[in-house]
Amino acid sequence: MSDLPKSVSISEEGPREGFQIEPGPIPTARKIELIDALSETGLRRIQVASFVSPRHVPGWADADEVVEGFRREPGVAYSVLWLNEQGLDRALGKEGIEMQGSISTSASETFMGKNTNRGYERNREVQKNQIDTYLAHGMPVRKASVMAAFGCNFEGGVPVSKVLEAVRDLMEIAAEKGVEIGTLSLADTMGWAQPASIRAVVGAVREEWPDQEIALHLHDTRGMGIANAYAGLEMGVTKFDSSVAGLGGCPFAAHKGAAGNVCTEDLVFLCEEMGIDTGVDLDGLIECARLAEDIVGHPLPGSVMHGGSLSRFREARA
Amino acid sequence: MSDLPKSVSISEEGPREGFQIEPGPIPTARKIELIDALSETGLRRIQVASFVSPRHVPGWADADEVVEGFRREPGVAYSVLWLNEQGLDRALGKEGIEMQGSISTSASETFMGKNTNRGYERNREVQKNQIDTYLAHGMPVRKASVMAAFGCNFEGGVPVSKVLEAVRDLMEIAAEKGVEIGTLSLADTMGWAQPASIRAVVGAVREEWPDQEIALHLHDTRGMGIANAYAGLEMGVTKFDSSVAGLGGCPFAAHKGAAGNVCTEDLVFLCEEMGIDTGVDLDGLIECARLAEDIVGHPLPGSVMHGGSLSRFREARA
Numbered sequence: 001m002s003d004l005p006k007s008v009s010i011s012e013e014g015p016r017e018g019f020q021i022e023p024g025p026i027p028t029a030r031k032i033e034l035i036d037a038l039s040e041t042g043l044r045r046i047q048v049a050s051f052v053s054p055r056h057v058p059g060w061a062d063a064d065e066v067v068e069g070f071r072r073e074p075g076v077a078y079s080v081l082w083l084n085e086q087g088l089d090r091a092l093g094k095e096g097i098e099m100q101g102s103i104s105t106s107a108s109e110t111f112m113g114k115n116t117n118r119g120y121e122r123n124r125e126v127q128k129n130q131i132d133t134y135l136a137h138g139m140p141v142r143k144a145s146v147m148a149a150f151g152c153n154f155e156g157g158v159p160v161s162k163v164l165e166a167v168r169d170l171m172e173i174a175a176e177k178g179v180e181i182g183t184l185s186l187a188d189t190m191g192w193a194q195p196a197s198i199r200a201v202v203g204a205v206r207e208e209w210p211d212q213e214i215a216l217h218l219h220d221t222r223g224m225g226i227a228n229a230y231a232g233l234e235m236g237v238t239k240f241d242s243s244v245a246g247l248g249g250c251p252f253a254a255h256k257g258a259a260g261n262v263c264t265e266d267l268v269f270l271c272e273e274m275g276i277d278t279g280v281d282l283d284g285l286i287e288c289a290r291l292a293e294d295i296v297g298h299p300l301p302g303s304v305m306h307g308g309s310l311s312r313f314r315e316a317r318a
Numbered sequence: 319m320s321d322l323p324k325s326v327s328i329s330e331e332g333p334r335e336g337f338q339i340e341p342g343p344i345p346t347a348r349k350i351e352l353i354d355a356l357s358e359t360g361l362r363r364i365q366v367a368s369f370v371s372p373r374h375v376p377g378w379a380d381a382d383e384v385v386e387g388f389r390r391e392p393g394v395a396y397s398v399l400w401l402n403e404q405g406l407d408r409a410l411g412k413e414g415i416e417m418q419g420s421i422s423t424s425a426s427e428t429f430m431g432k433n434t435n436r437g438y439e440r441n442r443e444v445q446k447n448q449i450d451t452y453l454a455h456g457m458p459v460r461k462a463s464v465m466a467a468f469g470c471n472f473e474g475g476v477p478v479s480k481v482l483e484a485v486r487d488l489m490e491i492a493a494e495k496g497v498e499i500g501t502l503s504l505a506d507t508m509g510w511a512q513p514a515s516i517r518a519v520v521g522a523v524r525e526e527w528p529d530q531e532i533a534l535h536l537h538d539t540r541g542m543g544i545a546n547a548y549a550g551l552e553m554g555v556t557k558f559d560s561s562v563a564g565l566g567g568c569p570f571a572a573h574k575g576a577a578g579n580v581c582t583e584d585l586v587f588l589c590e591e592m593g594i595d596t597g598v599d600l601d602g603l604i605e606c607a608r609l610a611e612d613i614v615g616h617p618l619p620g621s622v623m624h625g626g627s628l629s630r631f632r633e634a635r636a
Contacts, residue, residue, distance in 0.1 A: 156631055194592055226542060230545045230549070307539035
């Protein structure tokens with residue numbers, strides 16, 4: 001019938017994604033407040049900031065202060081995002097940040113061109129050079145990502161064969177450089193996926209690389225995020241990226257139509273209600289989601305934060 | 319792997335549910351405008367109004383005017399809701415309204431008590447009397463509904479055995495009165511369902527009544543609506559109730575935490591993208607959803623109406 005895992009691992013990306021897109025300005029102390037609150041929910045991976053150009057991303061002009069200011073909870077791996085050497089250098093100087101390298105490509109060459117101004121050939125060279133850089137800094141390289149793995153605004157539907165080619169490419173690059181890909185991330189970068197395409201793509205990747213751990217990065221642009229996560233769970237996927245309260249998406253206010261990652265507390269609800277362990281305290285996480293809404297000052301897309309968990313009804317019966 | 323149907327039938331309940339809960343007042347002409355727009359999308363079943371006490375539901379004080387005023391599109395079945403004899407009498411007087419009787423019970427007796435002030439014994443008598451009334455008016459009785467089929471705020475989780483008992487009850491009542499249940503509706507009245515419980519309940523019902531057509535009525539209180547619909551589709555369910563734009567739910571404004579049925583255009587997107595025919599023009603429906611938002615004057619929970627369909631990206635490639 002299905003192949004639901006016993007437990008899953010969730011990477012929280014809400015702070016990094018959310019504070020990047022929010023019109024703000026949001027005080028540094030409040031960003032830290034959210035990260036500290038998330039650290040107490042049982043989440044084991046939190047991406048806390050983006051080391052990018054303050055000119056391009058004013059929301060992260062205070063990335064250094066945020067990263068220096070939050071409380072390190074033992075057992076939680078904190079990570080940051082960088083897009084170039086400058087960003088990497090800023091990140092390398094910080095204590096208590098998990099520094100891991102990753103490589104990436106896209107199942108749509110057109111999207112990659114628009115996004116990074118590279119073709120496939122050039123990207124291969126860039127990825128190899130990045131592995132060299134990471135290894136030179138003593139950083140492990142364990143993650144490989146395929147963007148636009150389920151469809152592309154420029155190319156339309158993306159054939160499964162293109163995804164497999166992209167994965168082969170990354171595997172070859174990793175093999176050539178002697179690093180092992182622990183997690184292969186398949187990203188629905190532009191919100192094209194639906195459960196059947198999740199099954200098709202994950203199934204095809206699994207058939208060629210049966211032992212490869214797969215992560216899903218699901219944007220919720222068209223409301224399919226939770227259904228897609230469920231389809232992934234049915235295929236035995238155990239790693240998901242997500243954003244508390246749906247931070248990063250803001251369909252109801254300034255960024256109408258934009259949408260971030262699937263909402264963390266909705267994902268936790270889905271898993272826990274089906275008996276899949278997330279390690280996360282749902283009610284605590286709902287409090288974080290409400291805090292996030294308070295911090296950004298407008299409604300966020302999450303559902304469970306508004307509908308509430310079921311624990312109070314169950315407790316009333318116990 | 320799964321048992322996806324080739325086509326599904328969607329009952330649109332947005333106007334009836336939405337205008338009932340909205341604080342309003344919403345002009346009669348605008349209610350009619352939405353119904354007329356929905357009639358052009360390819361939807362084949364639309365519930366247009368509620369004949370209930372204007373004292374209790376001021377939003378439907380103009381039900382007569384709405385029902386008399388909208389344009390009847392050939393091929394569309396329009397229905398109305400009533401909760402007692404008075405409501406039924408008002409509905410019987412209207413032209414171009416499909417009059418069908420239905421019977422119902424609840425998988426949670428506590429919920430039924432709170433909702434209707436009846437226990438199971440009393441409800442059986444009431445349902446039998448209703449069948450008599452419907453038949454006396456020449457109305458077919460083809461639908462039976464089980465409320466709280468996936469959980470209950472008063473009783474907590476509802477065992478599958480309770481749902482089966484409730485269905486047996488309704489089947490016995492129907493048999494005794496000589497009517498045949500065409501559609502068995504399983505309602506997640508309080509938003510407790512998740513995909514695994516959908517599979518468990520639908521699977522158990524199917525095992526006992528293999529040829530019974532099943533409909534799902536899914537409230538989206540905790541964001542599981544689309545995932546639950548997908549789980550239903552995997553089990554071969556072909557009938558769904560839904561609300562354009564997620565009307566009836568209003569987590570972002572006056573009715574924080576309330577949520578209506580699963581959103582129609584998100585459901586249509588889910589189905590059509592997986593190759594399941596709905597007969598509905600998605601882009602036309604998205605226009606209706608935006609019209610609904612304009613009419614109620616605040617954001618509604620639908621996602622595809624904000625994220626947009628994929629057709630413009632595909633057309634740009636064609």
